[in-house]
Amino acid sequence: MASAGEFAPGTSGKDAQSVASAGGLIVSSAPHIRGRDNIRRMMYDVAIALIPAGVASVYFFGLRSLAIILITIAGALGAEALIQKIIGRRITITDGSALVTAVLLAYNLPPTVPFWLPFVGALIAIGLGKMVYGGLGYNPFNPALVSRAVLLSAWPVLMTRWVSPFDAVTTATPLAALKMGGNLQAVKDLLHVGSDLSLYGRLFYGSIGGCLGETSALALLLGGGYLMYRRVITWHMPVTYMLTVMVMAVVLRQDPVFHLLAGGLILGAVYMATCPVTTPVTPRGRIYFGLGAGLLTILIRTFGSLPEGVMYSILLMNAATPLIDRYTRPRIYGRRAR
């Protein structure tokens, strides 16, 4: 107990820490009211925001997409429940986080994968990506991307078999066509389009080869708008990320609009770089994350041996997140900048 001389009404000492019910009245520390948002609501908002891209994937690649999505969800929820049961924790599979991880993983798979692969992927995402670290909130890396990285190195062939929409004829992704052909003309030939504008149109609409949920910029941006409207995400991270890629594309004499719309940039920037758990908490840190991920993405795409760089960029920036947080602490009111 502090001495009477140090007493300050309204600023409690330790007494207020205890939540007790004395004489029927609840005694607890301020604040006595709470906002409405909770984790579950945020997670289900993300799941809702991902619906348009799911609908687009079924439209372009058929019911196979839906099957892959459902298998991934079942695998993720099952894995989480099983692990929580084994380690004797409360089962929290209804909090929406495993659902979001599952859908994001499914959206990062080619539509041609055999049905056992999304199931294995879900086990890896939940087991290796999330639960080994202690579950929700403790994983340093985006679980869906951890899983995708494992799948890509374990089954590189299965993970890179692309088909064109509607007819399921084997094809290449636009980014792969660019990598192989060396210029945008190769992509136009692949998609049988003449002008830049009609190429952009195809990419925006999403009738191209690619992972389940990444092809339609339109569907992804719709969901992104919803997330901003619901204040689950702010524009800072996605816009910084995408702008960095576009600006660097110009610097590297590439087509900025193509780099924005092709591949997994929008899916990554709007839905995975905004994953709160694995990205910085400081305002400046989030900008740096976007800058770093953007820079890495365009460098991998341009100079790396892989056609696409979004996954590794985000994973690498995930790794840098604790460091970024540490060195971008905000200036405290009434103090000089650090």
Added chain:
Amino acid sequence: MINKTFPQGIHLKYHKDATAGKPMGTAKPPAVAVLPLIQHIGVPCAPLVSVGDRVFMGQKIGDAEALITAPVHSSVSGKVLAIEPRPHIARREVLSVIIENDGEDELHQDITPHPAWENLDPAALISIIREGGIVGMGGAAFPTHVKLSPPPDRKIDTIIINGAECEDYLTTDHRLMVEHPDHVIGGIRILAYIFGNARVVIGIEENKPDAIAAIRSSAGADDGIDVVVLDTKYPQGGEKQMIKALLGREVPSGGLPSEAGVIVNNVATVSKVFELVTTGMPLIARGVTVTGPGVAVPGNLIARIGTSLENLIEECGGYTGEPAKIIAGGPMTGMSVYTPQVTVTKNTGGIVVMRGEDLRREEPVVCIRCARCVDVCPVYLMPVSLYHYSRSLNYDQAENEYGLFDCIECGCCSYVCPGRLPLMESIKHAKAEINDRRQKQRGR
């Protein structure tokens, strides 16, 4: 026109409609007044009366020989029944003077009005304010005479008057500005006189247009008084946020507003200064908003200090159901009391009653690092980091690198946390632990 405000902060639901339009009534004086001898930040008072004494209304019954303290006065006339520890809003029990009200309201002989206060020098006015027991009525309860006596080397160029009333539910400052703008302006003139040529800025949130109009019209053509409309945002009424919003200045970390050339006083406090100087009556009554879903007929009442919360709730029609929580002050920073028998003190601006169904009591889940606490903190701390360091007992890190003691305990972080974590509670805990530790070291 764009309103002024500070960066970050949160938007509350406000819940002011139940009482904002209701004129201030007068509560029944208590049959027995329980007057705690600590109602301020600082050294507690010692009783100046004995059991059995007859005391008068406005008589000083407690004081202390210390710089930072404020005397306590009797809010009724009558007989001292006891001097003993009684339940208190902010602590378990506090030595209190218990006076049986004889209903006469007989004034103490020392009460002297100073209608011609312009003839007094500033030091004399400050001494009147000290003897009148005036403290910050916005919630902090810091003795006003201390605030008005900054070190001589600090030049005060601006007096800020806080009419923000940013807390949920509370409406007494609002009603005061609407009903007695002349008292507020009168108090401001006294303060302006004490500080020579300092300019005056009054900040009022935009959700009180009638108060803004009343204060503007009462201030009239007085050039030294500026009425500024502020965004409705919590904690707009925090001293540091007010200074940032109105002047763009910051108070140095760990320092007082006077270090930024400013003093900040609440509208209720300056109005009380005016009443004290012009009528001689010390601080023995204050406005209290009695409200919340658990109160039948919410209202604003002038209550004598020492009236029990129970009596005021009774006067507002009693409870609507089983009360689960009774908050003295606003719900963001107020104290939940363990018995409604505690009494109104100088900084009790409201009583908010919640029933079980009105409380959102969700279990803490987990931190998902969403950064909302970082984005709302009005002093730009990282509550999430302070929480983790507090929980891992790494207090040094919290204090030295993450600004633990810069926290103003506004509660924004806990309010927004979607994981329902006790962020501010953990910060308060760490502060208390460090203070305890230091005290023990000093004692050795």
